[in-house]
Amino acid sequence: MPRKLPPLNGLRAFEAAARHSSFARAAEELHVTPAAVSHQIKGLEAWLGVTLFRRLPNGLLLTAAGRAYLPGLTDGFDRIARSTAELRGRDLGGRLTVSVLSSFASLWLAPRLGRFREAYPDVELFLRAETRLVDFDRDTVDLAIRYVPTIDGPLVSERLMDETLGPVMSPALLERLGPVTEPAALLDLPLIHDADVTGGEVAVSWRSFFATAGLNPPDDLDRQMRINDTGVAVAAAVAGQGVIMGRSALIADHLAAGRLVRPLSIQIQAAQAYHLVSTETGWNDPRVLAFTEWLRQEALTAQPSRRE
Secondary structure: OOOOOOHHHHHHHHHHHHOOOHHHHHHHOOOOHHHHHHHHHHHHHHHOOOOOOOEEEOOEEEEEHHHHHHHHHHHHHHHHHHHHHHHOOOOOOEEEEEEEEEEHHHHHHHHHHHHHHHOOOOOEEEEEOOOOOOOOOOOOOOOOEEEEOOOOOOOOEEEEOOEEEEEEHHHHHHHHOOOOOOHHHHHHOEEEEEEEEEEEEEEOOOOHHHHHOOOOOOOOHHOOOOEHHHHHHHHHHHHHOOOOEHHHHHHHHHHHHHHOEEOOOEEEEOOOEEEEOHHHHHOOOHHHHHHHHHHHHHHHHHHOOOOO
């Protein structure tokens, strides 16, 4: 009996939009316009006879039907991508070189790599931890992961994961200094400035945070401890040396383990996001396909890493 399948472009558009909660982000991933994504999803909804999204002024909300439909589609597309990669690369043997920021590599990626090695044991993964931007014409790199607002130029890119920022500190320091009930109280605490530089811009700014909270911080705010590596800044906060502006992706495991806590619930959206970047040829390499598929799944589930 022939399979009765809905329009495949509509399925891809719905699955991507549901993962990102955004037509625009889905359009970036699928290399089409947001209008095309919306049109394809409307066609899919008409074919199915159900509404998959509630379109709100500030975003998208999955309906009950959409929530029920999504897991099977995501699993199906993951299986298709994996089977395609295996067919094109057969055993997926050979080296995969990934350029990645040291902070992301140490705090998010490295603790999760066991799951990738279990899924793709034949891939010889080589991580190059570096802050400089990759020159794909000169460097022997297959894929780069960068923390920037956008990716310009002729390269192929995909937005992997957004990030929020907010104050975090060790439980011991919070207990010693007492409760923090409003942003102004942070001005009296030892602050650690994360001066990790990416593409010439400071990624995290306490001054920007206080401005968002409606406060005018003192001129000497920047004279406190400054660290130019997020991994070291996080380690200092875990050790009780001060409060950092925590980047949600990079502190998730520490929050889950109780090594860091949020003294306030305030979170602001980071201007930067994590992007996957490669050349058109590199993007279609079986090893790159396997690694990016795995990264998408890890980012989607956003589960804390397992530390054996």
